[in-house]
Amino acid sequence: MDNLVTESEHVTLLEVLDRVLNKGVVISGDIVISVADVDLIYLGLKVLLSSVETMERLRGAPITGPMQEPT
Amino acid sequence: MSRGMKIYIYGIIDSNNGIGESVCGLKGAGVYNIPYRDIGVVASDLNGQIGDITQDSAVEHERVVEKLMINCAVLPVKFRTVFASRENVLSMMKDYYSDFRANLDRLRDKVEFGIKIIWPGEAIKARLDIDYNKNNASVNPAGSVKGQAIDWPDLDGRLADSPAKRFLMNAFKNYKIDKEFKEKADGCIAVVDHLFSRVAVDKKLEKLRTDNLLLNAAYLVDRNKQHDFREAFEHTRSVHCGLKYLFSGPWPPYNFVDLRGSLIRSGMAVGQGARVIKRLSLKACHKVMRYDNE
Amino acid sequence: MTMNRTVETDAPETFIDEINQSRTGLGKKIDANPEDVEKGLAKLVLTLIELIRKLMEKQAMRRVEGGSLTDEEIERIGETLMKLEDKMQELKEVFGLEDEELNLNLGPLGDLM
Numbered sequence: 001m002d003n004l005v006t007e008s009e010h011v012t013l014l015e016v017l018d019r020v021l022n023k024g025v026v027i028s029g030d031i032v033i034s035v036a037d038v039d040l041i042y043l044g045l046k047v048l049l050s051s052v053e054t055m056e057r058l059r060g061a062p063i064t065g066p067m068q069e070p071t
Numbered sequence: 072m073s074r075g076m077k078i079y080i081y082g083i084i085d086s087n088n089g090i091g092e093s094v095c096g097l098k099g100a101g102v103y104n105i106p107y108r109d110i111g112v113v114a115s116d117l118n119g120q121i122g123d124i125t126q127d128s129a130v131e132h133e134r135v136v137e138k139l140m141i142n143c144a145v146l147p148v149k150f151r152t153v154f155a156s157r158e159n160v161l162s163m164m165k166d167y168y169s170d171f172r173a174n175l176d177r178l179r180d181k182v183e184f185g186i187k188i189i190w191p192g193e194a195i196k197a198r199l200d201i202d203y204n205k206n207n208a209s210v211n212p213a214g215s216v217k218g219q220a221i222d223w224p225d226l227d228g229r230l231a232d233s234p235a236k237r238f239l240m241n242a243f244k245n246y247k248i249d250k251e252f253k254e255k256a257d258g259c260i261a262v263v264d265h266l267f268s269r270v271a272v273d274k275k276l277e278k279l280r281t282d283n284l285l286l287n288a289a290y291l292v293d294r295n296k297q298h299d300f301r302e303a304f305e306h307t308r309s310v311h312c313g314l315k316y317l318f319s320g321p322w323p324p325y326n327f328v329d330l331r332g333s334l335i336r337s338g339m340a341v342g343q344g345a346r347v348i349k350r351l352s353l354k355a356c357h358k359v360m361r362y363d364n365e
Numbered sequence: 366m367t368m369n370r371t372v373e374t375d376a377p378e379t380f381i382d383e384i385n386q387s388r389t390g391l392g393k394k395i396d397a398n399p400e401d402v403e404k405g406l407a408k409l410v411l412t413l414i415e416l417i418r419k420l421m422e423k424q425a426m427r428r429v430e431g432g433s434l435t436d437e438e439i440e441r442i443g444e445t446l447m448k449l450e451d452k453m454q455e456l457k458e459v460f461g462l463e464d465e466e467l468n469l470n471l472g473p474l475g476d477l478m
Contacts (some may be wrong), residue, residue: 008377011385014384015185015319017126018287020150023325024084025171027152027163038151040077040122041159050334137370182367189379237367239429239443248424284383297368345426 107164184320192282289326
């Protein structure tokens with residue numbers, strides 16, 4: 001049984017990329033802006049929406065939008 | 072976009088202590104642990120050089136993760152994940168904590184191995200094409216089911232007289248060949264996979280990414296079974312030598328991190344519209360087009 | 366205790382070829398560029414149409430396989446599939462989209478097609 005050829009740098013890079021580009025912990029569900037292909041993560045949307053919920057609670061009524069019926 | 076310090080993250084670790092030995096990160100930046108409850112996220116400061124993160128840095132990124140893996144359970148983070156501020160990082164940790172915690176527990180002392188296999192797919196398909204034409208030239212150009220002729224009307228040769236019929240016949244031929252090709256692939260994969268699965272705890276199989284790339288598999292293996300897995304691979308290679316192999320690992324468990332819980336929960340926080348979209352996505356994701364679920 | 370990480374193969378060139386063939390680039394992101402936003406929308410719509418077209422084609426193939434289709438039905442199905450494919454080709458050309466681009470990445474759930 002002959003040995004496998006070891007370490008082609010190119011193949012190693014492909015294997016690394018195969019994993020790090022798409023796998024592992026992928027943070028999603030918030031505003032992810034891409035700057036030069038880098039995922040820059042802003043959590044602004046969550047902050048904005050939770051403040052909307054807070055406002056609704058204070059007003060005692062939902063703020064109507066396209067998905068909601070006014071009460 | 073704000074000026075100033077951005078935070079680049081490498082992985083989530085099962086520790087809220089500082090990092091012992093000094094690890095060198097991207098662009099020579101120092102690597103440190105940001106603790107959150109009983110876990111932490113390993114990071115580097117990024118001085119606004121976001122555009123500098125090129126493909127070459129991927130190898131540096133991976134080296135950091137591997138160093139971390141020596142001492143504790145790590146959930147590797149996707150390359151090029153940058154947070155605008157430390158507050159954002161901590162907010163993210165709060166959202167994902169329970170999923171991170173569960174993943175760290177499940178993946179402690181587990182490593183990943185990658186196996187890719189190439190088979191003569193194009194040649195096999197060409198053979199199937201020849202056989203198909205041979206079997207179906209005379210009577211039923213559109214094909215037969217397991218050797219039995221389909222009851223096509225118009226068997227007097229008029230079948231091929233309209234572009235629509237020719238189109239359909241050709242589409243059907245491709246469909247049949249494709250189907251048989253996939254069946255052959257499944258058979259071959261099952262044999263190989265069986266041998267590896269015995270030593271593995273979990274697996275992710277990608278079948279036929281291209282016609283020749285029969286299998287791209289990730290196996291989750293217990294740390295103390297690493298050598299057993301390597302042996303299983305060598306054994307397989309010696310038995311099934313008509314195939315070409317690529318073996319890699321041990322890696323941190325890139326393919327076995329499961330954050331679907333957080334995905335669903337974060338969807339609920341964003342409101343009804345998003346919830347609907349996420350529900351539809353999950354439904355659509357019963358992989359309509361992925362044959363390995365058929 | 367842990368083995369040293371290794372990447373070994375008996376056919377490096379072959380694997381490089383096959384892997385490169387299937388790579389669609391280092392991640393697809395929608396930039397803030399306005400032209401690309403339109404293209405992004407076209408891509409989304411066409412992807413969904415392509416999904417439906419593929420489902421229809423699959424369904425048609427199963428019917429053909431099942432047998433007992435009338436001459437008229439064969440003609441009609443063939444014509445429909447042919448027209449659908451031509452139309453998709455046309456739309457792809459209009460928006461400058463390649464086959465591989467018509468896919469949706471659903472994050473941790475993988476690609477749609």
